[in-house]
Amino acid sequence: MGGNSKFCIINKHPSWGVIFERRNSMKDEVRVFGIAVSWVVLVVVIVFILGGAGLAYKMIFAPRHAAVDRQVFEESQSYVQGKIQDLSKYHNEYQKTDDIAAKEAIKQLIIQQFAQFDSNKVVDVNLRKFLISMRGY
Numbered sequence: 001m002g003g004n005s006k007f008c009i010i011n012k013h014p015s016w017g018v019i020f021e022r023r024n025s026m027k028d029e030v031r032v033f034g035i036a037v038s039w040v041v042l043v044v045v046i047v048f049i050l051g052g053a054g055l056a057y058k059m060i061f062a063p064r065h066a067a068v069d070r071q072v073f074e075e076s077q078s079y080v081q082g083k084i085q086d087l088s089k090y091h092n093e094y095q096k097t098d099d100i101a102a103k104e105a106i107k108q109l110i111i112q113q114f115a116q117f118d119s120n121k122v123v124d125v126n127l128r129k130f131l132i133s134m135r136g137y
Contacts, residue, residue, distance in 0.1 A: 074116075080121050083113075083114070083117055083121075084121075084122055084123075084124075084127065086113065087110070087114065087122065087127055087130070087131055088124075088127060090106050090109065090110055091126075091127060091130050093106055094106045094107075094130075106134075107134050110131065110134040110135065111134065111135055114131060114134075114135060115135070117131075119131050119132055119135075
């Protein structure tokens with residue numbers, strides 16, 4: 001009767017019911033808090049995973065995009081016009097100077113800056129011939 005008597009005493013005392021109700025509501029609050037913390041941790045983990053996936057995507061595909069962007073830039077009218085203006089400036093400097101070292105420096109500069117430039121994009125025939133003579137091709 002020892003087990004039943006405790007049960008009976010608890011039921012007979014009016015404050016015990018309140019304590020058990022508080023204990024149950026506190027358990028519910030702790031459980032809700034635990035669930036909320038779990039969701040926050042889950043969201044943070046997902047954010048880190050997606051961030052890592054984004055970095056991996058950039059690591060794999062960014063060089064390809066950069067190469068395409070560079071090619072598009074080199075085909076643009078402003079790039080071609082800028083290169084032709086530079087070539088015209090170098091041509092004028094080359095024609096004006098009598099110093100052999102200065103002419104060789106201009107030639108090396110043209111070889112370096114116009115190595116990948118398509119000479120067919122130079123509309124002026126004299127400039128195109130100058131570019132070809134400086135580069136050798």
